[in-house]
Amino acid sequence: MKLFSIYILILFSFCAHGQDAQSLLNKVVNKMEGVTDYSANVQIIADIPLIKILPSNAKIYYKKPDKFKVVSKGIAILPKQGFTDMNAFLSSRDKYMVVFAGTKNIEGVETSLLTVIANDSDSEIILIKLWVDPLQVLIMASEITTRSSGNVKIDYKYNLQAKNGLPSNIKFTVDVKEFKMPKSFSSNPHKTSKSKGNKRKTGTIKLNISNYKVNQGIANSFFVK
Amino acid sequence: MLLKNTWNELIKILAKPRSYIGFGALTLLIGVILVAMKADGKSFISFVTASFEQTLSFNGEILNGNLMAFVILQMLIIHVPLLVALVTGDLVSGEAAMGTLRMMATKPISRSAILGSKLLAGAIYTFLLTLWMAFMAYGIGQWMFGAGDLIVLNNDGLVIIPADDIMWRYFYGFGLAYLSLLAVATMSICFSVFSDNSIGPIVSTMAVIILFTIIGSLDVSSFNSLQPFLLTTHMSSWRSLFEMPVPVDDILNSIYILLFHIIGFAAISFWRFNKKDINT
Numbered sequence: 001m002k003l004f005s006i007y008i009l010i011l012f013s014f015c016a017h018g019q020d021a022q023s024l025l026n027k028v029v030n031k032m033e034g035v036t037d038y039s040a041n042v043q044i045i046a047d048i049p050l051i052k053i054l055p056s057n058a059k060i061y062y063k064k065p066d067k068f069k070v071v072s073k074g075i076a077i078l079p080k081q082g083f084t085d086m087n088a089f090l091s092s093r094d095k096y097m098v099v100f101a102g103t104k105n106i107e108g109v110e111t112s113l114l115t116v117i118a119n120d121s122d123s124e125i126i127l128i129k130l131w132v133d134p135l136q137v138l139i140m141a142s143e144i145t146t147r148s149s150g151n152v153k154i155d156y157k158y159n160l161q162a163k164n165g166l167p168s169n170i171k172f173t174v175d176v177k178e179f180k181m182p183k184s185f186s187s188n189p190h191k192t193s194k195s196k197g198n199k200r201k202t203g204t205i206k207l208n209i210s211n212y213k214v215n216q217g218i219a220n221s222f223f224v225k
Numbered sequence: 226m227l228l229k230n231t232w233n234e235l236i237k238i239l240a241k242p243r244s245y246i247g248f249g250a251l252t253l254l255i256g257v258i259l260v261a262m263k264a265d266g267k268s269f270i271s272f273v274t275a276s277f278e279q280t281l282s283f284n285g286e287i288l289n290g291n292l293m294a295f296v297i298l299q300m301l302i303i304h305v306p307l308l309v310a311l312v313t314g315d316l317v318s319g320e321a322a323m324g325t326l327r328m329m330a331t332k333p334i335s336r337s338a339i340l341g342s343k344l345l346a347g348a349i350y351t352f353l354l355t356l357w358m359a360f361m362a363y364g365i366g367q368w369m370f371g372a373g374d375l376i377v378l379n380n381d382g383l384v385i386i387p388a389d390d391i392m393w394r395y396f397y398g399f400g401l402a403y404l405s406l407l408a409v410a411t412m413s414i415c416f417s418v419f420s421d422n423s424i425g426p427i428v429s430t431m432a433v434i435i436l437f438t439i440i441g442s443l444d445v446s447s448f449n450s451l452q453p454f455l456l457t458t459h460m461s462s463w464r465s466l467f468e469m470p471v472p473v474d475d476i477l478n479s480i481y482i483l484l485f486h487i488i489g490f491a492a493i494s495f496w497r498f499n500k501k502d503i504n505t
Contacts, residue, residue: 075385076285078284
């Protein structure tokens with residue numbers, strides 16, 4: 001009887017945590033869904049192994065659920081995962097289950113770690129870890145594990161648009177595969193390939209986002225290439 | 226006298242149909258490349274960025290006039306020397322074969338001035354050919370594809386250069402390409418001095434370029450000490466202008482080696498031409 005009581009207690013505690021996790025995630029998703037579209041200016045600072053690029057400026061446009069467009073004068077490098085795909089995935093509430101997995105202090109904010117697991121075995125997104133500030137209902141960090149693109153870690157900082165859950169600074173940490181150019185294609189007498197020993201495998205892309213224009217309406221035709 | 230004779234040499238070059246083969250070939254080759262890229266350039270771009278595209282997305286116009294000029298210069302810098310040699314390899318030996326060299330040597334002009342004027346005329350022809358290549362690759366490329374940031378591939382990965390930081394690189398890049406072609410032109414004139422028929426110097430120049438290119442591209446340790454001194458190795462030195470930061474010392478080293486080749490071939494030519502027994 002005593003053993004059964006402990007079992008019930010543990011099961012209840014898991015269920016309670018599960019419900020807490022689901023309700024916290026629901027709040028986050030509700031906040032996200034309050035934004036139907038936005039545009040913003042973005043400064044992109046990429047530090048990626050094997051790519052040398054100076055900071056660039058671009059304008060980003062988003063429309064629910066997954067429309068996204070980058071307009072830049074020059075070449076702008078952005079991570080493939082982490083913009084629209086996470087929002088779209090989290091908005092489809094029947095496609096995943098969520099569990100509470102602990103707490104973590106991120107820059108003075110006590111966050112709850114929510115682990116979101118895809119129900120569908122063919123889903124591109126396999127797992128998302130979300131570190132959520134439960135008081136302000138803001139995602140402070142996330143880690144997306146995808147089937148084809150590996151892991152993407154994202155850190156968020158908020159400013160004026162915190163009420164809409166839109167960050168002012170995002171730092172992506174992405175995996176980069178090794179890259180070897182054929183000698184005939186990259187022939188340069190002053191360059192020899194460096195040893196593979198200490199090559200970095202991850203890169204960071206920092207976005208400084210400003211001048212948000214939220215829910216002003218963007219036509220679908222704008223996103224057609 | 227030297228300048229007047231140089232003008233005469235230029236008129237002789239312009240009078241030969243083979244002098245226009247280079248311009249025609251460049252127009253056709255660059256035209257074909259530009260049209261092909263306009264039609265199917267996206268697949269070429271995906272070859273460049275494919276390794277990164279699983280995790281990163283490249284936004285903006287990658288396929289632009291600046292990339293086209295880079296691709297064309299990369300493709301043609303090894304082949305244009307053959308078009309140059311077709312004309313410059315014939316400058317002395319062609320006249321020897323036709324029997325006009327002997328007549329020229331009887332005129333009141335020194336042998337050094339005769340050869341000097343041929344070298345100058347060869348340099349001017351090479352300059353015009355380089356200028357045409359620059360116009361076709363950069364000018365027509367910009368007109369067809371527009372400007373934009375340049376993605377460059379090198380041994381270490383990708384370098385992305387902003388559009389407003391590119392023009393000066395092409396200015397010096399085509400300058401370096403001209404210096405390489407001038408070295409080839411002087412080499413072929415040097416061979417031409419030693420020969421009494423047109424085919425020999427042209428084929429010899431082609432053979433040297435092919436041989437040096439193969440030696441330069443082979444990853445064999447025994448060639449490593451030889452490669453930094455080969456003419457063909459420094460023909461690709463213009464690529465270093467598209468690095469960030471630009472390796473100025475390395476580029477200067479290439480310029481010195483190319484100038485050494487030019488002066489060396491010219492000196493051998495003068496020495497030989499002044500001693501040459503002109504029988505034809």
